[in-house]
Amino acid sequence: MLKRFLTSITDATNRGVLAHLEWLFNVTSRRPLLVIVVSMVLLALSGISIATTRFESDIFKLFPSNQGPLKLFLDSLKWSGGAQDAYFILEGDKERLIAEGERFAGRLTALRVDGEPAFRKVTYRTFDPAEAQPFADFVGYAVTHPQLFVSPGEAGRIAEHLTPAAMAGSLEKARAELASQAGMGLRDIVAADPFSLRDLILPRLKKASQALDLDTTSPYFLARDGRVLIIIAEPARPVQDMVFARKLVAGINDARRGATVTITCTGAHLAAVLDEAAVKGNVISCVLSSLVVVLLLFYLTYRRFLPTLLIPLILFCGVVLALGTAGLFLSSISLISFAFTALIIGLGTDYSIHIYDRFHSERSAGRDTNGALRLAVVDTGHGVFTAAATTAFPFLALTISDVRALSELGLLVGLGVIFSLYATFLFLPPLLLFSERRFPAAVYKPLPRFGLGRVWDGCGRRPRPVITASMAIIVLLLVSAFFIRFEGDLKNLQPRHSEAFQAQEKIEQHLSLSPKQMLVAVEGRDLGDVMARGGRVEKIVERYVQSGQLVSFSSLGQVVNDRESQTEVLAAMTGPLASRRLAESATDALAKAGFDPASFEGTIAGLACLAKARPVPPAEAIERIERSPLRGVVTRHLMQGDGSYHLLFYLNYRGSEFPQQAFLKELAAVDPAARATSTDLVSGQLAGSVKKSFLWGFLLGGGMVLFLLLSHFASLADIFNSLFPVVAGVIAMLGLMALTGMGINFMNAMVLVTILGMGSDYGLHVVHRVTGAAENERREQFVQSGRAVLLSALTTIAGFGSLAFTDYGALSSIGWATNYGVAATMLFALLALPAFLEAGRRRMLRKNGDAPA
Amino acid sequence: MKKILILLLITFNVTAAPAQAVPDRKALEGLEVLRRGFAELTDFTAEITQEKHLALMKQKMVSRGMIRFRKPGTFYMELYPPHGSRLLMQDNVLSIRLTDQGTIDRMVLPPEQSLTKWMAFLSRPITTLPEGMGVKGVLQGNSWTVHILPAGTGGVKELQITFDLEGRIKRLAIEERNRDRTVIRFTSMRRNVGLKEKDFRLN
Structure with missing residues (x-):
């Protein structure tokens, strides 16, 4: 009964997907102009949507702040006006500090923005x-x-x-x-x-x-060690007014120029403006570096200029359409979420790689243009379609998270993947047809095999040792994974070299009454x-x-x-x-x-x-x-x-000697309406939110991936084979994180969900191509799909890898975790999966009474 | 607060503040004599007699004591019991110890009030009078008296400083707006005596 139900779902889905791909192939190959016009209209509409979207630099809005400790924390900043204030930390020789402090306070008092005083009040002495x-x-x-x-x-x-x-x-x-x-x-x-x-x-x-x-004998806000002095200034206008805030920061930078002591500035909202250039620089360098690496990889492998040039256009469409569509659902988008662009570069290129690889391989095998393109779009496209869906849906599942940092990133990446997929289906075939007509004499040389043929042969000859070795590695990494720790400290997610972060560190180090x-x-x-x-x-x-x-x-x-x-x-x-x-x-x-x-x-x-x-x-x-x-x-x-x-x-x-939960219980007993907040409680609240988001994301995303695989493959063995690399990859990722001292934090926890979608593609492509081929074509199909998987993994690593080197602990931890997971999944898909496929084939042959070859 | 210091600082401030349009020749002359007197010394010590006329007290308070000063910026003042106290100012760090009670108060003054800064001003000849205060100079026999009248609503109404032709201070008088008045007379002033660190101790 269940089997019949699953078979009917599989058949219906596959028929639907294939019909859709056929339609895409026909439209793009016969009416390319119409495709381009419709695409332009959609891009224009997205542009309008983006233009009317507000881009948010307030980092507090990335977290659920409508209840619990975080709400009280933000409320207290609002009541006191502390979120608005600018805090200046002067650090240097005791002898120079006071004189420089007086001078700098004078400059701040005299500072003007648009002809008006920039600060309502500058406080630097305890007694007037x-x-x-x-x-x-x-x-x-x-x-x-x-x-x-x-x-x-x-x-x-x-x-x-x-x-x-x-x-x-x-x-x-x-x-x-x-x-x-x-x-x-x-x-x-x-x-x-x-x-x-x-x-x-x-x-x-x-x-x-x-x-x-503070040093109580000094009339200044001077640390006891005399090496740090604080000046507090209240801006004349709200610093959420970005135009004012930018001018204010420019004025502050002028005021501190030539100072003989180090002057750093922080403040809940002002920090966002101070770090704005750094954030933009970080995101732009991520995007550009990953784009350069991706294009180089593509060009060096396929040596085709036009398809390589098409990739940035596909990615541009993916990003613009994703932002435009997200703008319809979100009232504002965080600037930090722009990091998703780097992920789209890594993920969105995969589809071009798989489709072009197939087209190139078929052409070099002597198939005509139309036949090669049809196979690429319809046959390989089927796997690509399922793979994109398995990638996009787990990301989209994150939109249920009440942690805005996760839900926004999930929505943008999910949409970006879908739009990149369609941009590939819509633009690549017309471009390839145009290229064939423009350069009819072009020769399709055989593509590099990256030693994958030898890997297939080796696994085919000795599948058992490969399987045993793989399982041993998985078990070892699984044991290591149990030692992974949870990092609840929000500080680790902040940009290490950010001025605001360093100023906060100095306050903590020199001036805090207790840790x-x-x-x-x-x-x-x-x-x-x-x-x-x-x-x-x-x-x-x-x-x-x-x-x-x-x-x-x-x-x-x-x-x-x-x-x-x-x-x-x-x-x-x-x-x-x-x-x-x-x-x-x-x-x-x-x-x-x-x-x-x-x-x-x-x-x-x-x-x-x-x-x-x-x-x-x-x-x-x-x-x-x-x-x-x-x-x-x-x-x-x-x-x-x-x-x-x-x-x-x-x-x-100080720390754990204060039993917070017991205290909160007593507090609730004497005053049920009393509220409490602390960095520990905020971390706990975020951990709870992330845990809930992760659980639901995992269930939803995992369920969707499973459903897509069930509807794609006819046998459970194929589903197992396609899932094996990603499951092994997740275990390896956690094990490697533990071995390298990394912990799971609020941000990289999402990788546990998204890796399911990204990693399941690799097994899916290999299994789709190998199991769908005749006995004598299995090796060649593995080489082709394996090459695409290798390149896909490398472009994904290029995308996420750029994040790994950002200054933002939050993004960096996502980058490293994903890279571990993607690299491990790719290795299991290319080095171990052939052995499983071969073992499965032999088992089938034995079952059918044939002797294995 | 810290009358002696205020006097010194305001006196020195005369040399640093923006110029008046029509300078008082006598005031300039007197201030220049005082400035030269400070410029030529490395340290000095003197006995003092302080008289305070306070609205809170029925009778004037008379104290005897001594002061010591050493360039670039160390100042010490001791009032003997009864009501003894010791004050030490090192650049802009001020400490006061009440002798009988044994309590010490310490504070850091803004840098513009540091002794070192004011001593630096004494290295420049005085050619103009400051804005924001009235300054008068009177020469009677061998004594100069400079009257400094700060503008505004601060506590000090008038400062008078009397000194000889070599810039040796003989008398300081501070009149406050609430009519409290302090007069300090200097005797046995000795200059450049080679004061040591041990001469500037609170305890």
Whole structure:
């Protein structure tokens, strides 16, 4: 029943494909002008589609960012405006760094784009002397509202600071400060806080404001080792405005020209513009180098000028039609996806090779032009058609991926393969006919055999040892494949020599508080509620810090107490102060120390109220901090966006000693709406997406390949033989990756799917030609198809190989993985498959009662 | 902040800032005398008496102490107890230690305020007066007094520096906009005494 069903599918498919190929042959050989006109119209339509497509340089949009840790990460960049900012890393001698930093900051401030200032704000100092008064005002507020700012654990020290003896000691210090040369700057602070209560408040604020590990004694954003300085600049216009961003980058490049220290620039969006030229250069060099290698291979093998020249046209059509069609489905296409062009060069040439090889071989064997072309288009074309479908469908199956990097590449390569195939079928026959008419005396010399005849003979004589050796190699590589590791670190996918990447590395190396950081967000519309929920989260986090699982953390709760913590502080503070007459004590102490109490009226009045203090809404404290030079504490930890407050916690950790999943569980228990993100969580999310995409892609792509092979071949033995090289190739690819220290990452995982389609072609072509031939023609058919397979593999390697040498870890890993897979599949198809075919033939003969030859 | 330094820096800034349209001859002359006095020394040391009139205090604060300076950019100032403190500025790195409390504060000033930079200006003759501040020079007997009045809304209203015909500073006065006032008198000034590294220690 099943066999009958499969046979009917096979027959129907084969009849359909053959009829389609016959029609293509007839149309292209009889009405070439019509073919050219229709093609031109399609190309023009594609051009219009491409012209209306937006090309995206934002790398974040390559990944699924509508949920999970990546969404929070991108949200936080959006709320803070951090994605817009430009970060300048100055690196060099400590002596030169500050002077150069000042000079460069001045240039950035003066930089103009289209006559307008290029940057809204350039920040390079931690303290602006003009803000001394607002700082003193804040200190005055904070020391008279200690319940808001003093840590509950230190609340007892408030009363200790306000004993007569402690007051006298503080005033002695104040006198020494005022007498010293720092006195002028400290006068307003002493007036606001003569009893040094700020010692209980400011260290806490300072700690919370530290996003980076900076030299706290320097007024600049200077690393502790003094070798790196950071300048942060806020561009005047959104850097997604590419015209502005390009001019801005040109201005930045001018500003840093002649600097005596190294200045690198980064920023979430600006990085794309900074690296734009490098990306374009990378993609263009990939495309050109692979094109040159492919054309050379073709020309050196076939020594025909016109077919060689036709290949770029076929590839151009494949690329333009693919982009034009993709533009109908996608609102924008990533610039990085242009790397697909290199893959089309590798894959799209295969069809010209197979069809031309057959035509050339038939002509050199003496067949007439029409007969040779018909065999090439219809007979070889049948195999080519199935092979292209087995290549295209697994790529197209990747479009189900929610990782845009994969789905976009899958769509473009899948379409590119199909259009290259049709461009070959449509343009090659008319060109060959034209060539025959134009150069009737052309001689078709026998083509190089690349030793394939000897390989066939060797396998034919001793199939068993070849099969045994092949199986042994496969088993060894299979064992090695089990040791392959998964690389979850996104850094490895970035361009190593990119300026933005290197700047990030420098920040990490010189300025990061800990190797890793997790961001936790507690969100809501009511600030009081958000702060209260934040307080509960804070308790969990503190426990992790105390147990050593976290290095440290920073949050607004470390600076501003919620109502619960304020109650704790008040309980510890008001008891001891209740029996004291603070106003009188303070006035006495000031008078005794030679101060004029009248100058401290506000502070004395504030202290008098401490014994009866009540909780204060945290919003009031936040508003006060925002008005002071310490506003960075608030802007870093409390953001507003989408009509909500977002309270952020920064958790610093080293690595695996922080049990993230256990923490997330606890977090969900105290606040189910809280969100978290970290590089580990983002990697995990992407790994999950890729895994899902891979699984579905594998099932869909593998299913399609299997279906196409089932409908192409009549026997299971043929299907096994055609699949053997690719299965062995995949095992070899994984084994070789493990042996050479490569891991599977988010990008090269797709090769596991696409190699099925690309690699199954090789077995398919050989099996199609050899099993379809008479006994005495099998050797010649193997040589012909093997030569085409060899050239196809080499052109594919040329296409992907160019990727292997790009600076982008993502593309490079795809290039290497594919090259391993394609090379191994080709070797198994050419060196081992003949042995399997021979063994199969002998088995059949034995089954039929004939003795093997 | 750091009154002595501010005085020194603003004084030196006079030599570096853009020129006024009509220069005050006396001011130029006085500044040139001061400049020459600095140009000819490699180091100096002096005893000081500081008087501070602060709105926060009922009475003026009087401190005694000493200062040391060595080219190209090391400055030390010590106030003796009570209310003792030590200040050390090496180029643009400033450290202050409160003697009794034992606390040390350290900060790095912007490079335009580094001593080395200002000393470099003293190598050039002063021919013009700066914009952005008023400068007056008065010669009385053997003493010059230069009045520097910074424009704008900064803390310092006026600086007065009094020195002899050889550019030896005798008195500094700083008047702030909030009416706080500091006067420092220099005595026993000795120049080119060969100060060593050990003379510039906070501890």
